[in-house]
Amino acid sequence: MLSRVAENVYWLARYVERAENTARLINVTAHVMMDLPVKVRFGWDTLLTITGSGGDYRGRGRGEAAVIRFLTADGDNRGSLLSSLRRARESARTVRDILPQEAWEQVNTVYLEAGRNLARKPNPRARYDHLNAVVVGCQELAGIVEGTMSRDWAFEFLRAGRHLERADMTTRIIDVRAASRLPDTVGDLTPFENVLWMGVLRTMSAYQMYRRHTHGMVRRPDVLTFLFTDPVFPRSFLHCVTRVEESLRNLPGAEGPLRTARAVGKLVTEVAPADLKREELHQFIDDLQLGLAALNDRITDAYFPAAQ
Amino acid sequence: MWVVVRFGRGSNDFAMSIDWRQYAANGAFDELIAGGGKARPGAGRLCRFLARLSDAELKERKAAAELAIQMMGITFTVYSDKRTKGQTGIDRAWPFDIIPRVIRKSEWDRIAAGLAQRVRALNLFIDDVYHDQKIVKDGVFPRDLLAGSRNFRPQCVGFSPPLKVWAHICGSDLIRDKDGTVYVLEDNLRVPSGVSYMLENREVTKRVFPELMASVRVLPVHDYPAQLSDTLAAIAPRKRGRPEIVVLTPGIYNSAYFEHAYLARQMGAELVEGSDLVVGDDDHVYMRTIAGLTPVDVIYRRIDDLFLDPEAFRPDSAIGVPGLLRAWRKGNVGLANAPGAGVADDKVVYAYVPQMIRYYLDEDAILPNVPTYKCVEKKAREHVLANLDKLVVKPANESGGYGMLVGPQSTKREREKMAARVRARPREYIAQPMVTLSTAPTLVGVRPEPRHMDLRPFILLGGDVTVTTGGLTRVALKAGSTVVNSSQGGGSKDTWIVDTSRGG
Numbered sequence: 001m002l003s004r005v006a007e008n009v010y011w012l013a014r015y016v017e018r019a020e021n022t023a024r025l026i027n028v029t030a031h032v033m034m035d036l037p038v039k040v041r042f043g044w045d046t047l048l049t050i051t052g053s054g055g056d057y058r059g060r061g062r063g064e065a066a067v068i069r070f071l072t073a074d075g076d077n078r079g080s081l082l083s084s085l086r087r088a089r090e091s092a093r094t095v096r097d098i099l100p101q102e103a104w105e106q107v108n109t110v111y112l113e114a115g116r117n118l119a120r121k122p123n124p125r126a127r128y129d130h131l132n133a134v135v136v137g138c139q140e141l142a143g144i145v146e147g148t149m150s151r152d153w154a155f156e157f158l159r160a161g162r163h164l165e166r167a168d169m170t171t172r173i174i175d176v177r178a179a180s181r182l183p184d185t186v187g188d189l190t191p192f193e194n195v196l197w198m199g200v201l202r203t204m205s206a207y208q209m210y211r212r213h214t215h216g217m218v219r220r221p222d223v224l225t226f227l228f229t230d231p232v233f234p235r236s237f238l239h240c241v242t243r244v245e246e247s248l249r250n251l252p253g254a255e256g257p258l259r260t261a262r263a264v265g266k267l268v269t270e271v272a273p274a275d276l277k278r279e280e281l282h283q284f285i286d287d288l289q290l291g292l293a294a295l296n297d298r299i300t301d302a303y304f305p306a307a308q
Numbered sequence: 309m310w311v312v313v314r315f316g317r318g319s320n321d322f323a324m325s326i327d328w329r330q331y332a333a334n335g336a337f338d339e340l341i342a343g344g345g346k347a348r349p350g351a352g353r354l355c356r357f358l359a360r361l362s363d364a365e366l367k368e369r370k371a372a373a374e375l376a377i378q379m380m381g382i383t384f385t386v387y388s389d390k391r392t393k394g395q396t397g398i399d400r401a402w403p404f405d406i407i408p409r410v411i412r413k414s415e416w417d418r419i420a421a422g423l424a425q426r427v428r429a430l431n432l433f434i435d436d437v438y439h440d441q442k443i444v445k446d447g448v449f450p451r452d453l454l455a456g457s458r459n460f461r462p463q464c465v466g467f468s469p470p471l472k473v474w475a476h477i478c479g480s481d482l483i484r485d486k487d488g489t490v491y492v493l494e495d496n497l498r499v500p501s502g503v504s505y506m507l508e509n510r511e512v513t514k515r516v517f518p519e520l521m522a523s524v525r526v527l528p529v530h531d532y533p534a535q536l537s538d539t540l541a542a543i544a545p546r547k548r549g550r551p552e553i554v555v556l557t558p559g560i561y562n563s564a565y566f567e568h569a570y571l572a573r574q575m576g577a578e579l580v581e582g583s584d585l586v587v588g589d590d591d592h593v594y595m596r597t598i599a600g601l602t603p604v605d606v607i608y609r610r611i612d613d614l615f616l617d618p619e620a621f622r623p624d625s626a627i628g629v630p631g632l633l634r635a636w637r638k639g640n641v642g643l644a645n646a647p648g649a650g651v652a653d654d655k656v657v658y659a660y661v662p663q664m665i666r667y668y669l670d671e672d673a674i675l676p677n678v679p680t681y682k683c684v685e686k687k688a689r690e691h692v693l694a695n696l697d698k699l700v701v702k703p704a705n706e707s708g709g710y711g712m713l714v715g716p717q718s719t720k721r722e723r724e725k726m727a728a729r730v731r732a733r734p735r736e737y738i739a740q741p742m743v744t745l746s747t748a749p750t751l752v753g754v755r756p757e758p759r760h761m762d763l764r765p766f767i768l769l770g771g772d773v774t775v776t777t778g779g780l781t782r783v784a785l786k787a788g789s790t791v792v793n794s795s796q797g798g799g800s801k802d803t804w805i806v807d808t809s810r811g812g
Contacts, residue, residue: 002584006598094560096381097573108381153598252599303598 001153005098007304008091009154012099013161015088016107019114020138021169022051022081023131026068028203029176030124035195047071050172053079068127073118081134082118085111100148103141110137153251160247160299167240168292171285173203174227197223204235221274224281228273237288241265244295257298264291324362326756328355331749333758337488339409339748350806351410353524357517358407363754369516370751373406376515382508383566403799404509405750406516409761409781413527413807419482419490420765420775422674425665427478427767430495430652432668434474437651438464448667449660453684456735457651458705459498461613463620464648467637470543473769475652476644477536477608479503482763482779483678484746491678491743493762495661497645497653499610503532503766504567506780507574509802525807527777532766533574536608539770540575543642544605551605553577554595556585558611558627563795568610577608587631593641606642607632613647620647655704655738656682678743683734692739693730696723699739701730714790716742745790748801750783759783760790763803778803 025047033041044067048054053070056077060066072081085107092099092107099107114137117130142162149155176199197218201207206227213230214222230236245261248254267288276284329345340351347355361369382402411419436443437460443449454460479500481493510529514521537553544551557568559581572579584595585604594601609616615625620633635641651657659680662673681688681699692699701713713726730737749756765779781801782792792798 001598002578002580003596003598004581004584005578090560093381093569095579096569097555097577097579101380101573104381105379109379112378 001157003304005095006153006157007300008095009098009157010161010299010304012088012091012095012107013158014165015084015091016138016141017162017165018079018169019081019084019088019110020135021166021173022071022079022084023134024203025050025169025173025176026071026081027128027131027135028173028199030064030128031202032176032196032199035199036192044068046176050175051079052172053077072131081131082111082114085114085134095154098154100144102148103144106137106141106144110134110141113137151250156247156250157303160244160251163240163243163247164292164296164299166235167237167244168289170204170227170235170237170240171288173200174224175282175285176200176203193220194218200227206233206235209233224273224276228268238265238268241268248299251303253302256302257295260291260295260298264288264295267291324364325366326359326361326754328359328756331756331758333747335486336744336758336760337484337486337746338758339411339484339746339761340407341749348410350412350804350808354408354410354520354804357520358756366751366754369406370754373404373512373516374401376512377401377404380508380511381566382505382512402505402508403785403794404512405759405783405785405799405801406513407749407751407756408513408802408804409748409763410804410806411778413805413809416778416805418674422492423480423765423767423775424773425669425671425674426480426492426495426661427475427769427773429661429665429668430478430497431472431474431769433657433664434497434646434649434652435468435472436668438467438474438648443664443667446667448663453656453735454651456684457654457657459613459648459650459654461648461651463633463637464646469646470545470639470642471770473543474646474649476539476543476646476769478767478769479764479779480767482675482765483743486744490675492661492675493678493743494655494658495653496764498612498650499564499645500764500766501564501567501610502764502780502782503776504570505800506766506776506778506803507532508570509780509800513802524804527805527807529777531774532776533571535768535774536571537575537577539768539774540577540606540608540642540644542770543644545639545642546605552595552603553606553608554580554585554604556580556582556607556609556611556629558582558615562610564610571608582611582625582627582629585629585632587629587635591631591635591638591640593629593632593635604641606644608644613650616647653705655680655702656684656735659738678740681739683730683737683739688739689730689734692737693727695739696727698742700742701726701737701739704736704738714742745784745792748781748783750785750799750801752787757787759785759787760792761801762792778805 029047043062044064045062047067048057051071057070060070070077070080074080075083077083089107089111092104096104114134117133145158197220198207201210201218201223210223210226214226216222226233227236229238231239233239241261241264245258245265248258248261271284273284328341331341331345333341333343340348340355342348378401433443437454444451444454475497477500479496479502482490483493484490507529540553541551553575555568555572555577557565557579559565569579578595580595586594586596586601588594593604595604611627614621616628617630617632618625618628619630633647636643636647659677659682662677665671665673681692683689683692692701697715697718699715703711713722745760745762747758747760750759761781761783763779763781766776768774781803782798783801784790784792785797785799
């Protein structure tokens with residue numbers, strides 16, 4: 001498999017996953033905001049910090065409409081949902097010969113539809129539908145890949161990219177909670193705390209699985225444990241990192257990246273995330289993100305050395 | 309046998325659908341309608357079917373085609389398009405007319421035989437040119453024309469590629485004049501493109517007219533990628549299991565990138581860029597993979613000769629592979645088309661193809677050339693300069709319709725500029741009489757109007773010769789225009805070869 005192609009496949013998966021999770025993040029934030037009393041609401045600009053796009057934002061106003069436009073449709077924001085989809089499509093375009101035809105058509109369709117919808121003047125009700133359409137479209141793509149693509153190296157790069165990005169986005173979505181100004185509570189949650197953690201779970205379509213798994217109420221420590229270390233929930237951090245590891249094991253010459261992947265997995269198993277206070281949690285999330293960045297670097301070194 | 313087209317089901321429908329009697333072909337040969345609303349043989353069922361559709365239904369079918377094209381991501385790229393802020397903007401949806409162009413199989417078989425004959429003769433010519441030049445010594449082809457050819461590559465002299473084939477893939481442009489005669493307009497032997505659109509057009513038609521495709525005996529076109537793959541495999545230097553075939557593209561911003569990716573995908577070959585390939589110290593070609601360097605056997609290159617190898621040709625080429633020509637000359641890699649094949653892809657050389665066929669094959673040309681004035685000959689040049697307003701003047705070595713003068717549609721200033729160019733470099737120009745390109749009904753809104761078109765079939769030469777079933781029909785979408793290139797406002801149609809031997 002060509003290094004250039006492998007790199008494009010890997011980034012295709014990352015961009016698609018990023019777009020999907022950005023849509024999820026915005027939808028849940030909007031949802032949570034409506035349920036929170038004004039005094040504990042956080043500013044929409046918090047999302048800029050969470051998505052790591054604060055630097056590019058300067059001078060665009062702090063209101064909901066401005067922030068959401070920046071995060072969804074702004075062409076200058078390299079991390080915006082539409083930029084991600086566009087880059088996914090560009091990557092897909094260069095590897096059309098190895099993607100199943102339907103997968104390319106799906107990437108193309110999701111991009112074109114999102115472009116049409118998100119470029120319009122924002123309207124909160126339509127916005128939910130449009131963002132949800134992105135989520136569903138990306139899930140459909142995952143289904144097409146799952147159902148029609150041979151389990152070859154291209155597939156492993158796709159899977160590695162998707163899970164690495166998903167792990168990263170999971171930490172960012174959890175960070176929405178860390179950003180709120182509600183004090184941490186132990187034991188029974190206040191109604192608002194409950195609202196927040198339900199929102200986080202719902203963003204990741206995790207609420208139902210959480211209930212089935214823990215047989216209990218929505219409690220902060222349990223939610224954190226679930227989202228960071230649950231071995232079988234497909235969006236938990238540990239599960240995602242394990243999937244990356246699995247893909248790497250199917251690739252040639254993976255020793256370097258594998259070592260780093262194992263180290264990143266240990267970060268969540270050796271610390272008990274449930275016990276972390278708000279500030280500590282935020283710091284912990286930063287460490288995880290740095291770990292994932294290092295893993296990305298090892299994968300790049302091993303498989304995508306820049307062609308002269 | 310002429311098929312009389314019947315209209316609508318009643319007077320109400322009549323006002324709401326196509327009435328072929330209203331269709332006027334303006335003096336050109338029409339591929340579908342013979343006059344008075346009569347469909348040509350093979351097109352009857354199609355014309356009746358279209359006439360039965362209401363305007364609303366026709367609109368629906370058009371929309372379905374547009375959607376299919378968008379969903380399938382069938383695009384082409386225009387050189388002059390700028391990248392605009394916030395969007396890539398280089399892709400355009402492929403302009404497609406849903407009414408297919410129809411050719412009877414009996415007629416097509418003769419055309420296909422003529423094309424196969426041409427490509428065999430052209431390949432013998434190329435091989436001769438790089439070896440003994442017998443055709444020159446025997447006085448059939450003028451020596452100075454060869455000396456002046458921009459596509460003659462001294463680097464290829466004396467080399468014999470596998471099977472002695474130089475142009476494995478050829479795209480010849482056919483046009484039909486008023487009287488129905490089909491002429492060859494040019495042969496593209498360098499990196500002809502368009503075949504992917506031929507294949508995709510058929511896919512779109514299947515989605516848009518499924519019931520029609522089921523009832524008319526349209527011969528399939530889908531074999532091409534498999535045949536291309538076989539043609540390429542035949543020139544692999546080592547016979548070791550499945551040869552590693554790659555498609556070499558200049559990259560995503562090339563106008564034919566869509567096609568490069570499409571063909572690679574259909575053949576199950578790697579799509580590579582120059583930077584993915586490397587020629588080792590052993591003069592073998594390798595590609596950079598995630599598991600290190602792996603050997604490459606055959607390269608279907610979609611890069612022009614001059615950019616192929618900065619060591620052998622243009623040193624400033626950033627899209628080529630240093631050392632590629634060396635590897636090829638040592639017989640370590642197959643290249644299709646072979647470097648230097650373009651020597652026969654020249655509109656002056658073209659004028660001699662009928663003589664080549666007689667010289668090499670001892671046969672008469674099945675397909676005629678368009679009469680061609682070679683400006684390099686004094687008498688012809690004078691005639692051309694005196695009749696610029698009636699002729700079409702073309703540069704000998706350009707493709708894509710660039711740099712050409714269509715006399716009857718030109719301004720005085722344009723003719724003066726062309727006259728100066730012809731005088732300065734006569735070898736570089738040829739002229740041909742204005743051929744009235746045939747038309748076929750093309751939808752403008754929901755009404756069919758005649759639009760001019762040509763046809764580009766593709767011919768593969770490896771061990772055997774294969775000709776595509778039909779080809780890519782390119783249509784000028786502007787009324788009266790004869791410029792069919794997609795880069796200049798052309799569109800395309802599906803091309804049906806219909807077997808009429810038992811009804812149709």
